[in-house]
Amino acid sequence: MRPLLLAGLRNLFRHPGRVLQVAFAVALGIALFVSSYMSISGVERSIQRAARAVAGNADWVVTGSAAGGLPDSLVDRLRQVPGLVAAPFVKASATVLGPRPTKLQIWGIDTRSDAMLKLFGGQHTPDPETAARMVLVPNSVIVSSTFAKDRGLKRGSILPIASSSGAINLTVAGVIDDSGITQSLGAELGLVDVQLAEQMFGQPGRIDSIQVSGISLDRLKTVATGYEVRSLDELSPAARDALLRVQSLYGLSLVAMLIGCFVVFSSVQVTILERMKVIATLRAIGASRVQLLSAILLEWVLVGFIGSLAGVLFGALLSSAVLRGVTGSVNSMLPVVSVAHAEMTWPTFLLGLAIGMGTVLAAAAIPSFAAVGESPLLALRPHTYRLRHQQLTAFWVGVCLVAVGLGLSITGSYARTLISITLTFLGLALLMPQVMVVSAHRVRGTMSKLFGYPGFLAADNLQKAPQRTAFNVIALGGALAILVSTSALVDGFTVSTHRWIRASLPFDISVTASGFGNSTYSEETLPRTLLQTVSRVPGVSFVYGVRKSFAPFEGHDVMVIGLQTVPYLEAHRRHGTLNWAHLIADPDNRRELLAGHGIFASENFLALTGKQVGKYLDLRTPNGVWHVKLLGPIEDYSWPRGLLVTDLDVMNHLWRGNALTYVDAQVAELSQLSTVKGRISEATRAEYAVALTDREQIIGVADTVLRQSTSAADAQVWLASIIGFLGIGNSLIIGVLQRRREIGLLRAIGMSNGQLQRTVALEALLIGIGAGLLGAAGGLVGGWMPLRHFTFAVTGYLFPCVVPWAEMAKVVVGAVVVATLAAVIPMRRAAEVPVLTSIAAE
Amino acid sequence: MPHILEFENVSRSYQEGASQIHALRDVSMAFSPGELVAVVGPSGSGKSTLLHLAGALDTPTSGAVRINGQRTDQLNEEGRARLRLKTIGFVFQFFNLIPTLSALENVAAPALISGLRTSIAYHEAASLLERVGLGARASHLPEQLSGGEQQRVALARALSLGAPLLLADEPTGNLDSETGHQILRLIGEFREGRTIVIVTHDAKAEAVADRVIRIKDGRVD
């Protein structure tokens, strides 16, 4: 269909603005997708790289759990297999004491065998002489070169380190080249003997993992029964959990693409309307529908290609910003991953192009099919406007789709949430035109009372072009709905966590080895003696200790907390929140808890695992399987995979060692919080590097983590809003172009330019109000149904529904402002319509 | 009595690339209240140009067009719009109704634009539709009306604010001769107190006109 294709391309050149708009809408959608994809896979690769940095050439890794660890003896058992190389490994973060305390990542490696050397294969491997010195000199450490240079460390220098068994002086045995490794770890590195590491971090006889090569996976699984065995390139359960969180970004990209679809759809529709005559004439002289269809679609695929290409490139630029948010969110759950940059790969590039062009094709197909399906006679008639009284069938189909979409979202699996979003959007697209017809008709009278004839005309125009209007209301409304629904969720989370933190934490100051907010997964511990040190500080009225660890359960790591039960309850009594801990305080429960027969579980643990109170569960601990009864639920938001609470002594027995994670202190009534804080750090300075956090700071940390988790989404929401903004501008310009004749005529019979421009502006205002209301209402529903259930499915937290009034008001006002701004160019265009030519003959 | 419409040495030319097209050359004439004037001439002779100048849709290249003594080129766009609204009614060959508005809404448009109360505007529009014989079709959209009916709606709209100057550019050009005659007769019924200028090829119009102006190559014969 050369003539139409030529005419089409020429037409595209004549309307560069429209082409740009379509290309831009596609580009933004694709940019969102590509940036999400690149940053998520970038983080994934970084996690793998970090694993490689630790394990070198190993094939497999054997783990117990995140912190439960493995017994030393397993290494010996594995080494009995001929040809197998097994390297035990302990990893923890420690603080270098001194005037300038810094973090150092400590790796405990086996310096007594050649296993590590075999696996590392040359890369950052200590030379044999240094390795020998490691064995001979007690408490020796090999440090990375940057760190050594920074601190002026040489062979034989002394390095004081805070460990969970108190301060310890390490002797530098050598320096290794750290090129590459510190970068993939995001930390400076110290290598010590594995047994020293066990001792330093309060886990005698226990290692974190064993790197293995020289055996098949199946074989290894039979040798290491009872432990987790996976390929080194496979993500750990914790990493998978952390990544799952940020995958919600794909949902956002989907919404953006759907919004883009609407923009493309309406642009294509206009160009087709404009060329209805050409199409009908070609049909009349014998062109087939297929010929015409392929000509039109080809034209738009070309535009789609340009848009997608731009989108992929823009996405690559955007990815570094998104990456920062994603890394922040992942790091709140994982030991720190440092992500250098997100990489663009060919598959990503091609996938982006394919999705963009596919979207344009899908959106262009609908109006194109409709156009070529039309009888040529109908299209040759002079009037382009055909009265459609009602669109009731479409309306009811739309209602059904929305209902099905929302219904699907109740179960909340990831795929279902995406399908639910798509169905809801399609449903809205179908039902909205009818809503537009009815509501625009309703407001005509009011608009004409308020704004005179321009008000009437504005409402009337919307009523008469319901589809175009509806699509743009959905486009902007959809983008705004994301804002409202995330903020409904965030508000729900904030309200719950703030209340929870105030009620459940019966202390004023928490003492930890590393900053409270660094990482929930942090495994740094404190020596038990710190309990006395802190309790002796003037102004401290009461202290108790807590130990935190993780246990593998049904493929995920759950958090385990051991409380000094009796002091903990006493702290609640003094704090006036014993009521909150009444289940733990119950004499029967407390007896079971102290005896190690019972355990408390967080509500989200129960929701995620489906376990019930009163039933038993089998928990793998370093000391074997623990068959324990679920005593009751507690409200808790510490860990998205759930929390189990036991007594500290029970935990120390099962998890071995007696280090603490938190030393919680209450401040005497008349003492100043900040003064007491200062005294505590003074008292502990010599021996430990501690971080002090008060309750309000913990609230701040929780909010920061939350903000980090949603910050990647924020940029995307703004882009989606830009697409919506474009859509409105597009719609208004189309409205002006389509009505050139009428505008010319209104001018001819005496309407002033001011009145004309007011009409366009009022149209925009109505679209803006519609979009704002849809965004507010849709966001509320969206936050309540898909998002809340999705979050519940992933984390087990079912937050109370909080209506984000402020955000909703902002969204409505924002939509009105955006729409009014979008009207500026169309208003100018309307005023430029030449009266004489537009009223002349057809 | 002052002239409602006056042309004084009016010329209008268009620049078409390098060449100039003189659509109207040095035309001077005047129209009195109550007159019905027919403008005739071959296609391309400048009739529409004349009418557009008369209706303040366009301004002359040289010379002056006065409506009620007001020079149109001395008004700005908004001033001319106000003049068109209050003083002039147009009827076009291609009807030019607003396709999305009903017959009644089309007729009421000028009154509403001028800021008249909705109820009054619709009331007057209804009675005008009644007078052009379309009282029963008030709620119909243009596409649901025949050509003759659409032109009657357009006439009602042109009369809606009681404009003293009615300009019709080939109002019968797109209609069969019988329907065309009906329209001409209808226009004639409204000549009371109005100046009417009809551009036409129809001999019937020449017959009822008080005066016939013949144009050829942009000049009045």
Ligand SMILES: Nc1ncnc2c1ncn2[C@@H]1O[C@H](COP(=O)(O)OP(=O)(O)O)[C@@H](O)[C@H]1O
């Ligand atoms: N906007 C314009 N640009 C260029 N030439 C024009 C324009 N309008 C009219 N003309 C020319 O002016 C002449 C008179 O046109 P017109 O008044 O429409 O004639 P009529 O209505 O008598 O058929 C014609 O030659 C026409 O081509």
Ligand SMILES: [Mg+2]
């Ligand atoms: Mg003409």
